[in-house]
Amino acid sequence: MDARLRRVNKEIADCKNDKTSNIAIDLIDDNPFHLRGSFPGPEDTPYQGGHFEVDIVIPDSYPFQPVKMKFITKVYHPNVSSASGAICLDILKDAWSPVLTLKSTLISLQSLLCSPEPNDPQDAEVAKHFMMSRSSFDDTARYWAHIYAGAPSPKEGDSGKGKAVRDEIAIAGLQHAHVEQFESLGFDRTQVIDVLRRLNYRGANIAKIPDDRIVEELLK
Amino acid sequence: MSDIRPSSNPQEDPLEPPPTAPRLSSLALPSNEAATMEQSGASSLQDITPETELSTLTTQQLQELTQKFFDDTLSSRPLISALGSIGSLRTEYTSPSFISQLQYLESNGYVGIRRTRGDGDCFYRSLAFAYIERIMQAPDKELAVAKATSQLYETQKLLDAAGFQKMAYEDFYDVIVSLLETVVNGSNGSQPLTPALLLQAFQDPEVSNSVVVYLRLLTSAQIRADPDSYAPFLVHPEADIPLEVREFCEGFVEAIGREADHVQVTALSRALHVNVEVAYLDGRNPDHVDFVKFDNETEHDTKPILLLYRPGHYDILEREKSGASA
Numbered sequence: 291m292d293a294r295l296r297r298v299n300k301e302i303a304d305c306k307n308d309k310t311s312n313i314a315i316d317l318i319d320d321n322p323f324h325l326r327g328s329f330p331g332p333e334d335t336p337y338q339g340g341h342f343e344v345d346i347v348i349p350d351s352y353p354f355q356p357v358k359m360k361f362i363t364k365v366y367h368p369n370v371s372s373a374s375g376a377i378c379l380d381i382l383k384d385a386w387s388p389v390l391t392l393k394s395t396l397i398s399l400q401s402l403l404c405s406p407e408p409n410d411p412q413d414a415e416v417a418k419h420f421m422m423s424r425s426s427f428d429d430t431a432r433y434w435a436h437i438y439a440g441a442p443s444p445k446e447g448d449s450g451k452g453k454a455v456r457d458e459i460a461i462a463g464l465q466h467a468h469v470e471q472f473e474s475l476g477f478d479r480t481q482v483i484d485v486l487r488r489l490n491y492r493g494a495n496i497a498k499i500p501d502d503r504i505v506e507e508l509l510k
Numbered sequence: 511m512s513d514i515r516p517s518s519n520p521q522e523d524p525l526e527p528p529p530t531a532p533r534l535s536s537l538a539l540p541s542n543e544a545a546t547m548e549q550s551g552a553s554s555l556q557d558i559t560p561e562t563e564l565s566t567l568t569t570q571q572l573q574e575l576t577q578k579f580f581d582d583t584l585s586s587r588p589l590i591s592a593l594g595s596i597g598s599l600r601t602e603y604t605s606p607s608f609i610s611q612l613q614y615l616e617s618n619g620y621v622g623i624r625r626t627r628g629d630g631d632c633f634y635r636s637l638a639f640a641y642i643e644r645i646m647q648a649p650d651k652e653l654a655v656a657k658a659t660s661q662l663y664e665t666q667k668l669l670d671a672a673g674f675q676k677m678a679y680e681d682f683y684d685v686i687v688s689l690l691e692t693v694v695n696g697s698n699g700s701q702p703l704t705p706a707l708l709l710q711a712f713q714d715p716e717v718s719n720s721v722v723v724y725l726r727l728l729t730s731a732q733i734r735a736d737p738d739s740y741a742p743f744l745v746h747p748e749a750d751i752p753l754e755v756r757e758f759c760e761g762f763v764e765a766i767g768r769e770a771d772h773v774q775v776t777a778l779s780r781a782l783h784v785n786v787e788v789a790y791l792d793g794r795n796p797d798h799v800d801f802v803k804f805d806n807e808t809e810h811d812t813k814p815i816l817l818l819y820r821p822g823h824y825d826i827l828e829r830e831k832s833g834a835s836a
Binding site (some may be wrong): 367386 | 610674675677678679680682689715716719726760764765766767790
């Protein structure tokens with residue numbers, strides 16, 4: 291048997307037999323080189339209670355080349371692209387070693403959710419939010435975990451993606467009052483959200499950004 | 511046990527082998543893209559002409575020059591090449607001090623070179639090839655194979671102790687052990703290993719890289735098992751800041767494509783119970799070439815492994831020009 295297939299099969303079996311790590315690896319279709327990993331959001335983080343899925347592609351020269359992983363579940367985190375799910379983690383790039391496995395790599399992703407590295411961001415806007423106001427960032431990350439990863443609602447304590455009504459202002463990590471303030475000037479809500487998000491209109495930044503500047507951006 | 515000094519120069523600091531050699535950026539070698547992007551930026555190489563005396567260059571310039579050379583040749587060079595003559599290196603150097611160092615090597619019987627690809631794995635690949643070649647050349651091959659396989663068998667305990675999952679290293683172990691066994695038996699009733707077959711095996715990426723990875727993991731396990739001996743010397747190769755054993759091993763030993771330095775050479779030669787001699791060809795001293803010895807074995811039933819180090823790169827040094835005979 292092909293060495294890559296033998297290794298991947300061993301890794302999948304090892305993960306199935308391990309009941310303690312809470313890491314799961316499943317086949318997406320019949321292709322053993324395109325898999326779906328999943329793990330629970332780590333406790334005492336905004337991701338707690340969520341179920342996070344990761345798209346896994348095993349390259350031809352695995353395990354000599356790193357496995358390709360990206361989040362399927364949308365995650366609000368400085369090292370994960372909020373749009374594409376792309377992940378910035380050294381072991382997925384130049385620090386890869388063939389002694390790492392799919393399971394150990396997924397565990398590293400779980401740890402990444404515990405310890406964001408805003409100085410080496412994948413998503414610059416999210417990283418700015420993280421550095422500007424940690425509590426506001428946590429609220430948004432928690433809201434995303436509720437909406438996209440099925441974590442309990444931060445407010446009512448209920449659970450389930452189905453019941454949640456998506457609030458675009460909360461998804462952008464902004465406050466309703468701020469968005470409504472500029473909406474009342476006649477601007478489109480989506481556009482207001484976009485501009486305020488880009489300008490990182492949060493925490494101490496709010497006092498630093500004059501209304502004129504925002505209107506100027508909205509008129510562009 | 512805790513002494514990791516090179517035995518030839520007991521007065522020198524063990525981590526400053528004579529002469530101090532510049533290092534390549536660890537990011538640069540495995541990834542051509544990154545290297546090319548760096549090259550397109552401000553380069554200090556513009557003022558260098560073929561007439562420039564290399565000893566006048568800064569460490570950074572030497573590093574960039576070597577990097578450029580390896581970038582230019584990386585894609586076309588085999589993982590490991592057939593034995594060539596050391597004189598062939600002359601065409602690559604115009605510096606008189608390099609030329610006279612090459613002459614020094616030739617006149618002292620070091621006439622052959624087996625070149626490896628500059629992909630960051632060159633030390634491990636060179637050492638692995640020379641390791642098996644020495645066993646093939648041992649007076650009693652069967653004994654040498656038996657001794658090496660039993661030592662390798664024991665190294666698995668070291669890997670287990672380092673916390674590596676058997677599942678993640680056993681394939682690499684099987685490759686190196688099977689290769690060793692063919693030295694005497696051949697594979698599946700075929701001929702025993704010849705120098706040509708060994709070269710063929712090391713040019714096959716799957717075999718070659720499996721052996722490289724096993725040696726990387728063994729190097730890491732050796733450092734992890736004896737942290738007191740190595741801890742003072744574990745520094746970031748570029749930033750020059752001290753690193754924890756784990757950080758060093760994960761980032762600069764286990765990871766593919768990361769250059770080896772004195773610490774890794776010490777640890778691996780010790781873990782494999784082999785004697786290694788590294789010739790430093792760096793143009794700094796035109797009169798001679800320094801050899802740094804890593805002695806671990808007192809019973810010399812195989813010859814020491816000879817490596818040639820040029821700033822940022824290892825090749826295999828040989829005392830013969832043609833690989834046909836033993």
